Structures are given as structure tokens and as C-alpha cells.
Amino acid sequence: MTPHGATRADARVALVTCADLPDLEPDDRLVIEPLAARGVRAEPAVWDDPSVDWAGYDLAVLRSPWDYTDRRESFVEWARGVPRLANPADVVAWNTEKTYLEMLADAGVPVVPTDWVRPGDGWSPPAGGEYVVKPAVSAGSRDTGRYDLADPAHRELAAAHVARLQAAGRLVMVQPYLAAVDTEGETGLMFFNGRFSHAIRKGPMLDGPDVPGATGLYRPERITAREPSPAQLEVAEKVLATIPGGADRLLYARVDLISGPQASPVLVELELTEPSLFLDRSAGAAERLADAIAARVFS
Structure with missing residues (x-):
């Protein structure tokens, strides 16, 4: 039984999305069956749908609420009202504005100059x-x-x-613009409950000036699996060690790195709110995420 009264027969988790993706992204749907095998019923829930009873879930897991950027304050306020949210609301408030890069730089993390x-x-x-x-x-x-x-x-x-x-x-x-993006690409390292799960290579996406209105919820990405280098893992661990309140509170984290001018990895973004986790790019990744979610539901 969970602290909230759920048993393995009736535990419920909300996978939080937006109205444009009411049935989730295909990649996020990959975790539903592994969760069911662990006694957790997972279902999509739109973050700004007033009919959703967030208190009725043992955990709400942020996945694809990607329409919040034009109304961040409302999104942060909503997050603060969800009883059990992963990642936590104070992390959401800190991570949804990229000024967090300044704090990480001050803590000694190598960050792209901004x-x-x-x-x-x-x-x-x-x-x-x-x-x-x-x-x-x-x-x-x-x-x-x-x-x-x-x-x-x-x-x-x-x-x-x-x-x-x-x-x-x-x-x-x-x-x-870091030229290594065009040659070796960007590396995203995924962590579940503080443990490294897998990494991906993201190819270059920016080919020129911004065209207002030309991009939808997200730009298409070219993603392949990647084995991170020891230097990349070291920087990623350093990033997680600097997070306010400690990384042990995080269900998931994605650390995005690019090689800088001296070929050493620098942080481009730390994704703690609604990152794509590319579960389909690593065997067992959906099961590892399901284990991490179930551990929080039943702990």
C-alpha cells in the first residue's frame, strides 16, 4: 500500500501532457505497459484541464505539457497545486526559465557562454x-x-x-553557436531516480534565422543512440550535484551537452520539467523509467 492508500491493484499515475497531445507522444506511451506490469495504471491527463482531479492520483508525472511557455506563471501556479508531482513544483519553477544556467555557472559547471x-x-x-x-x-x-x-x-x-x-x-x-553541433552533435544523458539510464545523439536542428510561426510544438529532431564519454558523464554528474534541494528528489533528468572550443563538454540545457526521454532509443529504458516511477508510488 502507498502512503496515499493505493495498493498494487489500484495505484494510479497521471502522465501530464497538453491539449495538443491528449494521448501523449508515442515515446511516452511506451512506459504505460511496463507500469501496468508493476501494478500501476498510468493515463494521460492534460495539465490545464479543470476537470482533472489531481488529488486522485498517487503521482503526477510531467511528460509533454509543451504549451506552457506562453503562460509560464500559470503553469508554475498549477504545479504548486498538484499534491504529488514529479518533478516537484519548486524544481519546475527553477527550471522553466533558463536563468538557472547562471547559477550552475557560478557553481563551477561548464556552461555555454550566454x-x-x-x-x-x-x-x-x-x-x-x-x-x-x-x-x-x-x-x-x-x-x-x-x-x-x-x-x-x-x-x-x-x-x-x-x-x-x-x-x-x-x-x-x-x-x-558551437560548431561541434554540426559534426559530433549534441549529447543528451538521461537519469532516472539519480541513476544514469541511457544517452542519445541529437543532430543539428538550427539551419538559419527564426521564422515566426513556422515551428509547432517542437522542431523535428534526428536522434540516435550514443554511448557517453567518461568526460560527459563526469560533467552530467557535476550538474546534478548542484541542483537546489538535491538531485535525489528528481524522478528524471536530462543533461544536454555539446563539445566547446577546447573539445570539453559544456552544458547547453538541463531538462528537469518536460524533457523527451527517447525511451525507444535504448533497450530497457521504458522498463527503467517504470521502475523509477513505481519506486516512488510504492515507497
Whole structure:
């Protein structure tokens, strides 16, 4: 029996999604059958559906609520009202704005250099080089563009992109584009209940300036399995060790790394709220996630 009265015959878990994906992403559905085999009935639930009784679940697991980015404050408020949420609401509040990168950098984590441009700030493009412009609150690489600032047209487009985000009241991030993305790609390392599960390689997604309205919930991704290097695992463990409140509270974490100019891994994003976990890219990953969820339900 769980602390909330559920037994292995009636334990219920909500897999939290959005109205655009009421039946979940196909990858997320892979965990439903393994959970059933462990005595847990899992079902999709839309985060902003007022008819959902969140207290009726033994655990709510954030999976694909990807429409929250235009109303983050409402999403964080909703998270605080869910009795049993993974990951916890304070983690959601901390992780859904990418200013967490500043805190991690201050703690000694190697992080991609970032300039922050607030609404009302002046901004001039650097003289040259490739840069990425994106909002500090985003998911699925929406509202994100890549600019070659040696190109006058790209300089104008980058400035317009920054101004467009500022006009919408959004904090803007400007980061150098790391060339290793185009050769070795990005590495995402998945952890369940603090233990490394598997890793993937993500190919380059940004091929030019942002086109407003051209991206849906997320950009298409080219994903393959990858064995992480010892250096990548070391950085990922260092990232998790710096999380406020401790990493032991996390059901899942995804640490996204790219090789920096000195070929050592740097953190691009730490995904603790609604990351794709690419369960289909590693044998046994869905079962490992189901074990992690069941451990929390029945502990």
C-alpha cells in the first residue's frame, strides 16, 4: 500500500501532457505497459484541464505539457497545486526559465557562454561569428534562430529577432553557436531516480534565422543512440550535484551537452520539467523509467 492508500491493484499515475497531445507522444506511451506490469495504471491527463482531479492520483508525472511557455506563471501556479508531482513544483519553477544556467555557472559547471538581454535593454550584434538567439522560457526550440553575424542580412534579422522577443516582454538569450553541433552533435544523458539510464545523439536542428510561426510544438529532431564519454558523464554528474534541494528528489533528468572550443563538454540545457526521454532509443529504458516511477508510488 502507498502512503496515499493505493495498493498494487489500484495505484494510479497521471502522465501530464497538453491539449495538443491528449494521448501523449508515442515515446511516452511506451512506459504505460511496463507500469501496468508493476501494478500501476498510468493515463494521460492534460495539465490545464479543470476537470482533472489531481488529488486522485498517487503521482503526477510531467511528460509533454509543451504549451506552457506562453503562460509560464500559470503553469508554475498549477504545479504548486498538484499534491504529488514529479518533478516537484519548486524544481519546475527553477527550471522553466533558463536563468538557472547562471547559477550552475557560478557553481563551477561548464556552461555555454550566454548574454542576457532584458526587455528595454539595448543590444547590438557582435561583429562576427555564428550566434543563437532564443527566449529564456521556451520548449522544443521554438522562437530560436541561428545567425551568421558576418552577413549583414543576418545581422539585421538577429536584431529584429531580439527586438521581437523584447517587445513580447521576454528575456532573451544570445549564445555563440558551437560548431561541434554540426559534426559530433549534441549529447543528451538521461537519469532516472539519480541513476544514469541511457544517452542519445541529437543532430543539428538550427539551419538559419527564426521564422515566426513556422515551428509547432517542437522542431523535428534526428536522434540516435550514443554511448557517453567518461568526460560527459563526469560533467552530467557535476550538474546534478548542484541542483537546489538535491538531485535525489528528481524522478528524471536530462543533461544536454555539446563539445566547446577546447573539445570539453559544456552544458547547453538541463531538462528537469518536460524533457523527451527517447525511451525507444535504448533497450530497457521504458522498463527503467517504470521502475523509477513505481519506486516512488510504492515507497
